Amino acid sequence: xxxxxxxxxxxxxxxxxxxxxxxxxxxxxxxxxxxxxxxxxxxxxxxxxxxxxxxxxxxxxxxxxxxxxxxxxxxxxxxxxxxxxxxxxxxxxxxxxxxxxxxxxxxxxxxxxxxxxxxxxxxxxxxxxxxxxxxxxxxxxxxxxxxxxxxxxxxxxxxxxxxxxxxxxxxxxxxxxxxxxxxxxxxxxxxxxxxxxxxxxxxxxxxxxxxxxxxxxxxxxxxxxxxxxxxxxxxxxxxxxxxxxxxxxxxxxxxxxxxxxxxxxxxxxxxxxxxxxxxxxxxxxxxxxxxxxxxxxxxxxxxxxxxxxxxxxxxxxxxxxxxxxxxxxxxxxxxxxxxxxxxxxxxxxxxxxxxxxxxxxxxxxx
Amino acid sequence: xxxxxxxxxxxxxxxxxxxxxxxxxxxxxxxxxxxxxxxxxxxxxxxxxxxxxxxxxxxxxxxxxxxxxxxxxxxxxxxxxxxxxxxxxxxxxxxxxxxxxxxxxxxxxxxxxxxxxxxxxxxxxxxxxxxxxxxxxxxxxxxxxxxxxxxxxxxxxxxxxxxxxxxxxxxxxxxxxxxxxxxxxxxxxxxxxxxxxxxxxxxxxxxxxxxxxxxxxxxxxxxxxxxxxxxxxxxxxxxxxxxxxxxxxxxxxxxxxxxxxxxxxxxxxxxxxxxxxxxxxxxxxxxxxxxxxxxxxxxxxxxxxxxxxxxxxxxxxxxxxxxxxxxxxxxxxxxxxxxxxxxxxxxxxxxxxxxxxxxxxxxxxx
Numbered sequence: 001x002x003x004x005x006x007x008x009x010x011x012x013x014x015x016x017x018x019x020x021x022x023x024x025x026x027x028x029x030x031x032x033x034x035x036x037x038x039x040x041x042x043x044x045x046x047x048x049x050x051x052x053x054x055x056x057x058x059x060x061x062x063x064x065x066x067x068x069x070x071x072x073x074x075x076x077x078x079x080x081x082x083x084x085x086x087x088x089x090x091x092x093x094x095x096x097x098x099x100x101x102x103x104x105x106x107x108x109x110x111x112x113x114x115x116x117x118x119x120x121x122x123x124x125x126x127x128x129x130x131x132x133x134x135x136x137x138x139x140x141x142x143x144x145x146x147x148x149x150x151x152x153x154x155x156x157x158x159x160x161x162x163x164x165x166x167x168x169x170x171x172x173x174x175x176x177x178x179x180x181x182x183x184x185x186x187x188x189x190x191x192x193x194x195x196x197x198x199x200x201x202x203x204x205x206x207x208x209x210x211x212x213x214x215x216x217x218x219x220x221x222x223x224x225x226x227x228x229x230x231x232x233x234x235x236x237x238x239x240x241x242x243x244x245x246x247x248x249x250x251x252x253x254x255x256x257x258x259x260x261x262x263x264x265x266x267x268x269x270x271x272x273x274x275x276x277x278x279x280x281x282x283x284x285x286x287x288x289x290x291x292x293x294x295x296x297x298x299x300x301x302x303x304x305x306x307x308x309x310x311x312x313x314x315x316x317x318x319x320x321x322x323x324x325x326x327x328x329x330x331x332x333x334x335x336x337x338x339x340x341x342x343x344x345x346x347x348x349x350x351x352x353x354x355x356x357x358x359x360x361x362x363x364x365x366x
Numbered sequence: 367x368x369x370x371x372x373x374x375x376x377x378x379x380x381x382x383x384x385x386x387x388x389x390x391x392x393x394x395x396x397x398x399x400x401x402x403x404x405x406x407x408x409x410x411x412x413x414x415x416x417x418x419x420x421x422x423x424x425x426x427x428x429x430x431x432x433x434x435x436x437x438x439x440x441x442x443x444x445x446x447x448x449x450x451x452x453x454x455x456x457x458x459x460x461x462x463x464x465x466x467x468x469x470x471x472x473x474x475x476x477x478x479x480x481x482x483x484x485x486x487x488x489x490x491x492x493x494x495x496x497x498x499x500x501x502x503x504x505x506x507x508x509x510x511x512x513x514x515x516x517x518x519x520x521x522x523x524x525x526x527x528x529x530x531x532x533x534x535x536x537x538x539x540x541x542x543x544x545x546x547x548x549x550x551x552x553x554x555x556x557x558x559x560x561x562x563x564x565x566x567x568x569x570x571x572x573x574x575x576x577x578x579x580x581x582x583x584x585x586x587x588x589x590x591x592x593x594x595x596x597x598x599x600x601x602x603x604x605x606x607x608x609x610x611x612x613x614x615x616x617x618x619x620x621x622x623x624x625x626x627x628x629x630x631x632x633x634x635x636x637x638x639x640x641x642x643x644x645x646x647x648x649x650x651x652x653x654x655x656x657x658x659x660x661x662x663x664x665x666x667x668x669x670x671x672x673x674x675x676x677x678x679x680x681x682x683x684x685x686x687x688x689x690x691x692x693x694x695x696x697x698x699x700x701x702x703x704x705x706x707x708x709x710x711x712x713x714x715x716x717x718x719x720x721x722x723x724x725x726x727x728x729x730x731x732x
Contacts, residue, residue, distance in 0.1 A: 084371075316499060366717050
């Protein structure tokens with residue numbers, strides 16, 4: 001690691017491989033279509049590792065990210081962000097060259113498709129099964145049927161499924177609570193499918209905690225987890241991964257050490273890690289665990305050390321009182337991110353333990 | 367705004383001009399060197415607006431950002447992030463072509479300069495005047511003197527000042543508390559300067575709240591505020607700006623409206639705004655205020671509407687119960703960011719109200 005002079009997002013390729021393979025095999029054993037969400041890694045190179053495992057269908061979170069992966073040879077892409085009807089022109093361009101699935105939950109989107117769609121396209125109706133972010137409330141079968149009616153009348157459009165993102169698993173307490181969320185969601189989605197008289201509709205499910213933690217999931221037809229490729233401290237706290245399955249760490253230089261306040265400052269700010277944190281009693285915030293770079297990877301987290309605050313470019317690492325701080329300025333440490341998707345997006349690329357540089361999608365600013 | 371199909375960071379150039387001019391004139395009236403921090407806008411184009419006001423000296427937060435602005439013709443640059451001694455090679459390259467000032471607070475940095483410096487360079491000693499992030503504790507005059515001794519012996523190195531960032535003004539309650547922070551900091555820094563027997567050392571001060579709010583600041587020699595160029599909701603809550611002085615707004619499409627829960631979802635996530643928020647009682651979080659795009663700018667914030675949660679790409683806008691939500695899918699709204707520096711960094715570029723595209727520095731990922 002002598003070559004690392006400034007903060008880089010280090011990627012342990014063999015951990016990522018294992019994470020990909022494990023989730024793929026679990027999906028296979030459940031007999032579901034595995035359509036991993038690529039918003040976590042956003043990289044054509046990492047995408048290729050999925051393809052080598054036989055994966056052909058993916059999920060992304062924007063039209064431009066879909067375009068990027070289409071350019072990397074992907075031809076079966078779901079954009080799991082509600083259709084933004086101002087983007088119909090870009091959607092049409094993309095639909096002309098790839099097998100595209102959009103998600104919708106309102107008649108404005110349906111009418112935009114009816115008026116402006118120029119190429120065949122799949123849609124899934126997004127249902128809100130308790131997360132409270134986007135989607136028609138899954139119990140509102142009347143609204144679901146009304147939207148399906150409008151969509152069915154659109155030429156070139158095929159309703160292929162019902163989709164939900166159960167983000168409430170992130171705040172669930174334990175495996176059985178997560179199992180309950182999945183079971184409830186399945187029952188609501190299955191009821192909606194029956195009511196529409198469309199048993200052929202796929203039920204699409206996606207979130208890393210449930211897909212990682214549950215031994216047996218309800219019979220959804222498609223899984224779309226994303227974060228599992230890298231995992232992170234958040235997933236570890238939920239119970240979705242072990243610490244040694246986290247595949248990315250921000251390697252960053254120590255710039256100053258302050259023994260009197262049991263702190264050190266590292267080159268790791270919000271522009272490197274994002275500002276997601278784990279909260280606990282009082283003002284306690286954890287923006288990441290501290291690991292030690294080693295010859296063939298990194299150590300387990302150092303006990304009693306955590307990133308306690310972040311500003312734009314500075315990270316403050318806190319040690320428990322009485323600890324001898326085992327670093328000095330110029331040392332390199334690793335930080336396991338609280339949210340790997342946002343750290344990856346902030347960094348814009350990876351370096352492998354072998355020193356290879358891995359580029360990723362850059363969202364154009366205009 | 368009919369041309370806006372996806373989220374862009376809209377910049378009101380005339381507000382930014384006014385913010386620049388007002389701060390410059392205030393600095394002039396105090397007789398200080400104005401060395402604005404460019405980490406907020408990170409743009410060669412915006413930098414040019416400062417130059418037109420006669421500003422010749424700037425502050426940045428990384429070696430690579432310094433390199434970017436040096437390439438845009440700036441020749442007097444302070445890197446206000448503690449010297450990362452792993453970057454001495456890049457520092458040397460930069461020092462060979464520009465008038466560079468670094469900040470240091472420990473002997474590891476001093477020895478790295480002693481061993482590896484190849485070109486003349488200025489340093490300021492960073493003092494911690496109460497923020498508790500980086501810098502030697504300003505009361506620890508012994509440590510300051512010790513460090514100054516080492517630095518003074520380094521050929522090609524000139525100690526030009528003492529520098530502090532009083533980030534504690536961000537959590538201060540009101541103008542008089544901020545005035546007290548500035549006064550305390552000045553007294554400690556002035557005492558350190560006297561003790562070193564170096565009355566020629568500049569005292570460098572920088573933070574947007576104090577420079578914006580105080581009518582008269584203590585006699586620092588140099589000011590380095592940065593955020594004032596755009597301001598944001600955080601600065602408004604501190605009392606450092608008026609809402610109509612905020613010069614950036616994320617223009618983003620509404621994708622779905624949920625009257626039953628008084629919410630709508632917009633294309634504005636953590637990858638657009640970052641995850642900084644204002645907290646209040648209980649779980650209340652505000653990730654931004656909602657404005658309405660108008661012909662020549664944007665409206666005042668809409669009463670009773672705020673961004674209540676952010677995930678990677680989704681933003682949830684909350685309205686007070688009983689409000690008729692005045693938007694529908696396909697509409698464009700504006701969001702005044704809580705932290706404009708991080709929103710700008712996340713977006714990577716601006717669009718002016720006139721439709722011009724303004725690029726900015728992109729931190730290379732490796």
